[in-house]
Amino acid sequence: MTPRWKFLFAGGLVFILLAALIFVPILRRRMKRAAKLQQQSEEQARRELTQPITINPGDPRVKTKLFWASDTIDSTLVPVTVDLPLSNDPVLRSKQVLNTLLAGPVDAELRTLPPDALLLAFYLLPDGTAIADFSEALATSIPSGIVSEQLAVNSITRTLEANVPQVQRLKILIHGQEMETLAGHLDLTGTFVVNTNPAQAHAKPAPTTPSTDNAAAPATDKTTAPTPAPGALTPDKAPGKLAQPQAKP
């Protein structure tokens, strides 16, 4: 290499170094801005997707029964009647009542579902099977235990039963996935009975729903023999059926 080439090479290196010194901070600033923008739009999209269904004031106001924890009897549910404008569309109506249930009662102590849990999606199949997809917080923020998980699921199924007669049974998904349990105890592989009185599917549900899940009224267990309890696995949907194809011998 001649000294002239050496000089040119060194000059080129210095030039590249200078260019890098000038452009790298600019590039970094732009990347930061882009990342922020993307984060914002993701956050915005998520919010739009999971936005609670807006209550349409034009809808007829209905006495809506929401099941939250009782403040007098330990670990039981009581219906709270709220006047809400509800859609006649069963899917919209289900979203409206479940979002109201998730929002919680005035007394936060009586919540049955974690405050950060969201309803991500709700579908209703023609056979009356509803699929509710909740955010991960439902599984991760709920106090672990049979009694607390049972109370959460029952508050959902009984609220649907009281307000949306079209829903016969409910499958619960967590962030789009089928889970084995809610938080280590309650079985989510099957579907839960919602309508405990299918013969009157389109009639207004009776005000006194059988409460076999009610810890305070075990005596009713024996009087409501033929109808499965809300929250029981339904006979026509085998546990795990949605997740696993039927095994062949």
Next chain:
Amino acid sequence: MALLVAVMASSSQTPTQTQQPAPGTTPPPPGAAAAPSQGGVAGSVVASPGASAQQGALNVVVLDPAHGGTDPGARGTGGIRESEIVLSFAMEVRRALEQQGFQVVQTRQGNENPSFDDRSATANAQRGAVFVTLHISSTGLPGTARVYVNSELPPVTDSSGMIPWDRAQAPFLGLSRTLGDFVQGFLAQRFKGSPETAQTASVRQLRTTAAPAIAVEISSVTVEDRAELDRMAPGIADSIARGASAFRPSYVVPGTPGALP
């Protein structure tokens, strides 16, 4: 073992994973396992046509201290871990049961976390056994205890007469309720504020267990001092042992003579 159980759990027809009735016998009619389970009448659930129920001897209690290993279960603010407490409770329950003449099998001895299917497999391998899973809740009135029986399961309609693994509890629901009501009755005498009869819940652990099976959940990890829970252990142990003894005459193996177990 885990692999074997996974294979067993994923197929629903291999003979190894069914308990009874034996191949070729009349399958229980749809609904037979589910219909009369509410009344707590012993053996009512197993009246399948043509199959005489066996008066079997109840010898074994399979104790399942829930959680363990990487899964601590419910955790209290005072550092209380469900997995540790249920293990020490199991020791106490074991002693009480052995005094009543039961042989006790535990699903875990130390800080391990067998899968739900592994734990059920431990119970399903025993003859003349009942299954008791022990839990501490995160909520509920401290100082109370609840017994749970599995919710009704889809009826078994397999033409081979075998019971799929994922519904192994179905033929035992009536017996489970009888056992649950006995244990809950003794618990209610000891721990005021507890329910009088067993509750129903879709407890994952119970579904794959082919034996009379109950979950006992004690409230709760929210107590300030672990000693408050430890003080409950003798009462819990005594209630489970007395409940299992009282259940002994009601224990009937659903199925036909010659069938497993």
